[in-house]
Amino acid sequence: MNKNNNKTYVSIHTILIATALIPINIYWNVQMELVRYSGLPTTISLFFNVVFNLLILSLLNIGIKRFLDRTLFKRGELSIIYIVLSIASGIGGHSMMQILPPMLGHPFWFATEENDWKNLFWKHIPSWLSVNDKSVLKGYYEGGPLYNIQHLKVWIIPIATWSVFIFVVLLIMLCINIIIRRQWVENEKLSYPIIQLPLEMTSPNFFSNRM
Template sequence: MAIAHQTKTSNPSVTLRAVILGLALIPVNSYCIMANHLKYWSTLPTTISLIYNVIITLMVLLPVNFLIKRFLPRFALTQGEFLTIYVMLSVASAIAGHDMMQTVVPTIPDAFWFATPENEWKELFWRYLPPWLIMNDLSSLTGFYEGDSTFHIDVHFRSWLRPILWWTLFLTVLIWVMICLNMLLRRKWIERERLAYPIVQLPLEITRSDGRLFKSKMMWLGFAISGGIDLINGVHALVPSFPEIPIRHAEIGQFFTEKPWSAIGWVPVYILSFAVGLAFLMPLEMSFS
């Protein structure tokens, strides 16, 4: 017990350098997430449980850490520090993602910019909107919606400052409450019911000091199959004449033609390689639920 306690205290997971590195990577990850969606209208990494931009970040850090471990082992990051960075980036990415900040920010001024005499938004609910939570300066909103301007001028900054501060406070409290709920449920779910958490298996495995995952032939076989399918279909998206592997074109809604089942509408069936992989790590009764 003494040896175990000594090992645990000599290699803490939450260290100052891990926190600093995580904080430094948060703006980069947040910018990539928003640019990926808003600028390039590409993939949405935070709409799936395994936030893959964080996994990509770890995969970039691991080779660098390998070189540091080889030549300057005293400065190499431990698995616990990598997991600290993973948690920090995952939480920050979820906040900056498609269903959080990318939805909250337009909500602040939308009620005023899109109000028209026809929809009568002004008469219907303007009076119910707290002035400290919204942005109603139309002169600043013109640049926000139409472009040809920047946030970094005095009039825009002062107009947005108050709602940004109040929404930041609200989101901070919201996230803190969610963390507290996790702490309340942790012992019951982890220690008593021993629930499986398949999402954490990948970051746990790729950050192992022995690199066991990367030595697995089965892992590389699965990676080659799933990566090959995505690569082929990606080329097809750019060059339509290139053949594709149809894993996202099954639509079963067309087979329900009679009422009430015809109301089911469009129901696509996808085969997602990451979901198949996660299903192998889930309890059987959960994967069939």
């Protein structure tokens, strides 16, 4: 028996759609959480922006099934899109990337003689983790030529360093998840109530279920 028969493959269009939806969701989150400061989707465990995307894709799937007698996404593919958008929203959300970039230059831009930040903690902040050039920070805080080669050279090292750190943290969290998965899922059979709604929404019978 060919063992490969039991494998499930993700289609290219699923990966492309998930990737295309990431910047749209990040922009949506930034507008709600920073610009308008309302909704705050990533401050609750069930990100409603991702649930909304799943709702639209599920309805699209049903429409294509009805008129073309085929489905655009399998149930597993909808789940993958949900997972990808949830992770991306968490990274770009209220308590992570919306906080980290402003902090890279905050101690230097807002340092004054009165608060004496220069003597208090500048020496404790590595240059490769922050942006300490006020001429570069001026474009960031006051508006101006931020995206030029001279400014980007200053930003690139802190951004790259923090990107590696965040990647490692996420990888560690994934490894921990893999370690505890069998105990929690197979042995203790935890129900994970937060995932129940998205999981049911990927079912073809979700919208016809009157319960």
